[in-house]
Amino acid sequence: MQLIASTRSGDPAVIRLNPLDNVLIARQALVEGQHLDAEAITVRQAVPSGHKVATERVEQGQPLRRYGQIIGFASQVIEAGEHVHVHNVEMGDFARDYAFGVDARPTPASEAQFQGIVRADGRVATRNYIGILTSVNCSATVARAVADHFRRDIHPEALAAYPNIDGVVALTHGAGCAVDPGGEALGLLRRTLGGYAIHPNFAAVLIIGLGCETNQIESLLQTQQLQTSDQLRAFTIQGIGGTSKTIAAGIEQVKALLAEANRVKREPVSARHLVVGLQCGGSDGYSGITANPALGNAVDRLVAAGGTAILSETPEIYGAEHLLTRRAVSREVGEKLIARIHWWEDYCQRMNAALNNNPSAGNKAGGLTTILEKSLGAVAKAGSSNLVDVYQYAEAVRAKGLVFMDTPGYDPVSATGQVAGGANLIAFTTGRGSAYGCAPAPSIKLATNNRVFEHQLEDMDVNCGGIADGSTSIEERGAYIFEQMLRIASGERSKSEQHGYGQNEFVPWQIGAVT
Structure with missing residues (x-):
């Protein structure tokens, strides 16, 4: 994904992520009557920071696009300049082309080290x-x-x-x-x-x-x-x-x-011994623009150095799984991922639940509208590396490179499975300010916006908010995050470790009947 900001007038108020999009992301709170010169639209009502505004009239039932991908469908007519959110957006079925392996590419090689403990x-x-x-x-x-x-x-x-x-x-x-x-x-x-x-x-x-x-x-x-x-x-x-x-x-x-x-x-040991669990919690409208793609850039660096990254939270890739199957190293790997999606569809049906019970209230307050929108931003944590294998919950991860582990979206349960699988570090992005740690694996917290980083400085390790205002880049933050991974893996204590987080966050996935 490439950030395409409204630059014709130099107006920093909004972000366009893709030429195909019919929504913009508010960099700051927009007020009624505000004119966005670069898009030639006038804001019709207040739009909070991180939320979406329509660029054109969208008829009822027509798709809404962000990142060039469908994030939902208009539940009513939406006029240009209107706030696009849960009041006028709904889920809907649409075809996704899994195109197994078409985007798989050779992985570049590099070297990196950290100070590890060799058993x-x-x-x-x-x-x-x-x-x-x-x-x-x-x-x-x-x-x-x-x-x-x-x-x-x-x-x-x-x-x-x-x-x-x-x-x-x-x-x-x-x-x-x-x-x-x-x-x-x-x-x-x-x-x-x-x-x-x-x-x-x-x-x-x-x-x-x-x-x-x-x-x-x-x-x-x-x-x-x-x-x-x-x-x-x-x-x-x-x-x-x-x-x-x-x-x-x-x-x-x-x-x-x-x-x-x-x-x-x-x-000194090679970074190939580093196994990083990828998490995002308390997400907001900036997660898929700043911290998640920056973490994805760091993941690409880790994979190039021979290490392993574990993407998880199956309900939070729902609707974006086709972006991963396209990078699968084989059809078999891609189909293993789709099998887990089908398991979740069946599981939710049996439990009289819906996969769109996510985003949470906090996610929605931060600007996310549907699970499709959240998922498209969440998969950005996986960077551009090939998907080399798919594991069930808490299975031992043997492969090197980017892998997927089937877990719920609930962060403590998901990270518990990743650590059981061998993760010796957790990288956790947040736009609302999640407080989390994960003994025995240290957890690095990445803030998606400047406000959360500054307001909750005692919990945040890395600020990615500058990506949204142009003061830094995904590439620069990705390099910084990777260096931070190496430092934390070498013994430097993360903020959550300093607070003593970790014991209470061990939450194995409980599934099935209790009698």
Whole structure:
């Protein structure tokens, strides 16, 4: 996508993204009666910043285009200069040409490095945590109590002698029992927990259970082909004999792990070891113009350096999936993506829901109107690289390059799946100011506009707002974001890490019946 601003009169008020578009994006709030010289239209009513204004009369039922793509259909006649938003736009069916692989191109090669932690088996970490996982919600309180004993903000002395340990974190959840023992829901939870248990950002992991739950630890380990060891320990409350005894035992086990976990050092490693999960949350009308394409530019740089980027949030590529299938390296890969789209269509029908239940209220307040519009901006995070594979939720990502993982659009659930799949860094764009972090993988927050960056400076790592006003470019921001990825992967702490985000944001996808 190329930014095409209204420049004939030098008016900075609006942005035209494509010659085919019949809407413009307001760079600033537009007022009734304001004349846009470059488009020869007069604004008919107030249009908030980031929202859309029609460039021509659009008849009822006719498509509205942004990025040169359909974002919805007029639910009533829309006159030139009118505010285009949820009050006069609706969803509709239209054909999409999947054109599998027609835009796939050779990937250029480059080199980049970061200071990583190389584990004994060759895996590379960006952080060095000790993790506490739970097999079931019933052991969550115990797990949290063990981790709290080592919190630096509560007990600074607990890890004072271990500066190379980033922390002890308890990642708890609300599932693990009252589900079909052979069903999809339990299998998905086990796959998620299994991915975290072997994540390179954990020096060691404890798994704590209750003892009588459906998700038996022995079965969890067996299905995920895991075995207990000094670095992977497991026990239950019922097995040890009660809450306080289990907390004490857990604390002692963590203490026994600290010295070895602290014996790490960072060393130069290739960026091919970097696996970045791509997220956008609290999106606005600028997301697809500024932060998302800038992140996409950084993704292209990462892929060229041999690294991996995981695009996700299947409901938020709905209506834009044809832009990805065109870049698939094979028809098989493209069809795997379409199969996930069809799964979601069926899932929503069964649940009496609609894929257009997104955008959220905040997204709409920021200028987004339909899921089609949001999706077209969301796929910009994927840059222009080839789509090399498609994975189900929390599957281990083996491929190098741009891949897709099927996840919900809800950010904590989506990112949890990405980290379970091996993401050791998260890049998260936001136009409304999402507050988010993701232990054990650090999260970089990218603001889509100047207002959010300045107003929520304590949460934002990168400002992409200058792309909209022309003070910077997608190329410049993309280069900066890629360098920021390398710095954060090398140990520099992101804003969300400084605030202590991460433990509460572990949210495995719960699917299926609870009985």
